[in-house]
Amino acid sequence: MSLPASLSASAAANAAKPRVAGARKAVALISGGLDSMLAAKVILDLGIHVEGINFYTGFCVEGHTQAIRSHERDKPKRNNALWTAEQLGIKLHIIEVIEEYKEIVINPKHGYGHNLNPCLDCKGFMVRKAREWMEKNGFDFIITGEVIGQRPMSQRRDTMPVVARESGAFDRLLRPLCAKLLPPTMPEREGWVDREKLLDFNGRGRKPQMQLAEQYGFKEYAQPAGGCCFLTNEQYSHKLADLWQTRGTKQYELDDIMLLKVGRHLRPRPHFKLIVGRDEGENNFLNGYRRRFIHLTATSHPGPMVLLEGTANDDDLLLAARLTARFGRGREDALVNVSITDREGQTRALEVTPILANEIPAEWYL
Amino acid sequence: MSHSILDARNLLCPMPVIRTQNRIAELQPGDTLEIHATDPGTLHDIPAWCRIHGHEIVTATREDSEIRVTVRVGAAT
Numbered sequence: 212m213s214l215p216a217s218l219s220a221s222a223a224a225n226a227a228k229p230r231v232a233g234a235r236k237a238v239a240l241i242s243g244g245l246d247s248m249l250a251a252k253v254i255l256d257l258g259i260h261v262e263g264i265n266f267y268t269g270f271c272v273e274g275h276t277q278a279i280r281s282h283e284r285d286k287p288k289r290n291n292a293l294w295t296a297e298q299l300g301i302k303l304h305i306i307e308v309i310e311e312y313k314e315i316v317i318n319p320k321h322g323y324g325h326n327l328n329p330c331l332d333c334k335g336f337m338v339r340k341a342r343e344w345m346e347k348n349g350f351d352f353i354i355t356g357e358v359i360g361q362r363p364m365s366q367r368r369d370t371m372p373v374v375a376r377e378s379g380a381f382d383r384l385l386r387p388l389c390a391k392l393l394p395p396t397m398p399e400r401e402g403w404v405d406r407e408k409l410l411d412f413n414g415r416g417r418k419p420q421m422q423l424a425e426q427y428g429f430k431e432y433a434q435p436a437g438g439c440c441f442l443t444n445e446q447y448s449h450k451l452a453d454l455w456q457t458r459g460t461k462q463y464e465l466d467d468i469m470l471l472k473v474g475r476h477l478r479p480r481p482h483f484k485l486i487v488g489r490d491e492g493e494n495n496f497l498n499g500y501r502r503r504f505i506h507l508t509a510t511s512h513p514g515p516m517v518l519l520e521g522t523a524n525d526d527d528l529l530l531a532a533r534l535t536a537r538f539g540r541g542r543e544d545a546l547v548n549v550s551i552t553d554r555e556g557q558t559r560a561l562e563v564t565p566i567l568a569n570e571i572p573a574e575w576y577l
Numbered sequence: 578m579s580h581s582i583l584d585a586r587n588l589l590c591p592m593p594v595i596r597t598q599n600r601i602a603e604l605q606p607g608d609t610l611e612i613h614a615t616d617p618g619t620l621h622d623i624p625a626w627c628r629i630h631g632h633e634i635v636t637a638t639r640e641d642s643e644i645r646v647t648v649r650v651g652a653a654t
């Protein structure tokens with residue numbers, strides 16, 4: 212239904228948030244990947260007002276995380292979710308959920324996937340947050356880029372209703388890329404969107420998505436990796452599991468999970484581990500944390516910033532110093548001077564022999 | 578017209594953008610917000626966020642590791 216121009220103008224002026232009279236409003240989960248971009252585009256093209264929502268959990272893979280590393284610094288840096296929104300010409304609301312998300316990672320009702328990725332709980336959580344946002348902002352429904360069979364855990368035919376139910380979104384949750392394979396949702400039944408214009412993508416293949424991207428003229432988009440966050444990464448999950456195990460409790464702070472993204476992590480002893488910067492960018496990043504850790508760095512040669520997490524006696528400090536020497540420019544030399552600074556800021560110097568590569572057991576690397 | 582400062586130094590992206598977004602939600606059209614940050618990504622992300630939401634970038638500068646971005650809040654939409 213379209214209102215006469217004068218009427219719709221005054222209706223718009225009266226509304227707290229002016230909108231095209233009669234247009235339905237959808238909030239789209241935007242991850243920065245191709246699927247959520249396509250899903251939003253399909254719905255935009257049906258004349259629906261779409262705004263994006265994106266959640267920052269602390270585990271997200273943003274373009275910038277890699278940018279800590281020096282050799283990535285010169286590459287264009289961008290936040291993929293923002294970039295996607297700009298391509299689509301929609302607003303994007305970024306919601307920080309670091310605290311609330313901990314419960315999902317620490318205690319997922321539906322368990323983990325291959326690594327420490329609690330995808331099903333995570334999807335339910337994000338759609339629930341989107342539903343709360345929708346209700347608060349007077350939107351009508353939620354869209355996601357989910358495709359049946361795309362992901363082994365969260366995107367299966369039998370888990371799709373779980374997300375709809377546990378999020379409380381029920382049939383206000385529409386998945387435009389596979390809607391034709393699912394029962395009609397409220398936006399379809401009410402005629403807000405034409406079910407015929409929705410899609411029937413299915414399975415792990417990416418071809419239909421690529422074709423649709425081409426049809427829309429999307430030339431450049433974030434390549435779909437294993438998932439949208441570090442929790443799907445095996446090495447990262449291993450480091451997180453190590454952190455929980457050695458602390459004896461399944462807890463974390465934002466700084467913990469940020470540090471797991473940076474440097475080489477070695478655990479030579481159960482009671483301490485080392486975080487070794489791999490390049491200037493990482494050294495600068497670790498340098499920002501140095502006051503909270505015992506930290507080591509070579510003074511006679513260029514070398515990395517090394518943070519020691521845990522407790523260390525004199526033997527441990529000697530070992531840490533020899534490892535610090537190993538990862539610096541003095542690794543081939545007989546002696547390297549290493550300074551060790553404790554949390555109180557007291558520094559002492561040690562002259563050490565760099566540890567040999569074959570003296571470092573593979574299990575030390577996390 | 579107010580002018581305020583947001584200290585987002587030592588925060589990593591996307592936190593500076595999130596703080597900017599939340600602060601601007603409390604401001605009026607025409608107000609200016611000056612953001613201080615250290616993550617180089619903010620030089621890209623804050624302007625991108627502003628373009629999407631119709632706010633104007635007045636200045637964006639970087640001196641060594643100190644980044645300053647000044648935003649003029651656009652008309653509410």
Ligand code: SF4
Nearest residue numbers: 329330333438439440
């Ligand atoms: S990959 Fe990470 S962000 Fe994506 S659904 Fe799984 S847990 Fe959530």
